Each structure stands twice: as structure tokens, then as C-alpha cells.
Amino acid sequence: MHNSWKNLRRKKDEKDWFDETSIERWILRAHKNGVDVPKEVAVQWLYSFIDDDEVLKEYLDIDLTSITFKLETWNIESIMHIKPGAYGEKGRYLPVMRDLKQIGGKIEKSSYGHISSVVDSWLNHGTWRVPPIVLDSKYFLGYKTPYHLVEGYTRLAWFHYYANNPDNLSGIKLCKHHLIWLMTLKG
Structure with a gap:
């Protein structure tokens, strides 16, 4: 495991997901350790999963001080x-794709159907509410090419489903452009 991951493991005063100051403390410490992470990326990935064994296993060799995130x-x-x-x-990803097929893409009946902001974003805007995080594989060895999804599996599954099923039961039509967080090397 690269030291940058060890240095950012959440401390006791940073573990409360519902306390905004807990997240802010962690982001400030990340910046002091040379990790320039936008709050939106921290909240959905690094802060949230820095202690998750599966995430660590997949990304532990990446030097977090050498990466940057660009909203594109x-x-x-x-x-x-x-x-x-x-x-x-x-x-x-795959379970969400199976569920969408079973319900004909009717997002209102999905496991996220009760979250009105998520449903509204797809129904009224044809895109995700929070941009997913994507790794540009040309800068990192051992990841799926050309782009490897880091966080946003449900969002990507919905996107792929609606792109391949324009006649879905929800009537969701994807907009032409979508925001993503692209993870690349600095410089």
C-alpha cells in the first residue's frame, strides 16, 4: 500500500459522515499531505471508502499525491x-443492470426510486445528479481501458442501460453531455 493511503486513513474525529466538520477536517488533512481532492470526490469516494478493504485492494498502489481530478x-x-x-x-454494476432489465428501466421502481433528487435528475435532465469518478487508464497500469470507473457503479449502469434502451418504460432520454470527474496524473 502506498504511504499516501496510510496517511489518509480516517481518524476518530473524522469518522462521522453526517458531521460536515468531520469531512472538512479530513479534506484539510488530505491537502496538507499533498492530495488535492475536490470535496465532491472526497465525499463520494476517498473520504467514504479510504478504510474499505476492497477499495484499498484495487487502488492501493496509486500514489494519491501524484493524481489530480478534473471536472469534464x-x-x-x-x-x-x-x-x-x-x-x-x-x-x-451487474445487479443494477439485471434489475433495470426486469423493471423495463423504470427508475421509479428501482432501489433508488425513493430518492426524489436521483429520480428527478434522470427523468427531467437525462443525466446523473453527481458526476462519477473515472480513471484515465493510459496513466495507470492494470486498469480497464480506455477508462476505468472508480466510483459511480449504479450511475454508470443506468447510463449504459438508457443508452442501449432508448424506449425504456420511464421515457428517459439521455442528454447529449454529462459531467464526470476524470482522475489523471498531475502535470
């Missing part, structure tokens, strides 16, 4: 090249 706008064709990583493919 991608078209549908580019997003179709994103491949789910080993960590979440079997446990999240």
Missing part, C-alpha cells in the same frame, strides 16, 4: 467507453 463534460459516445472496475462490477 463528456458526450454519450465517450461515456460508453467507461468500464466498471473489479471492485464494483459484480457487486453493484
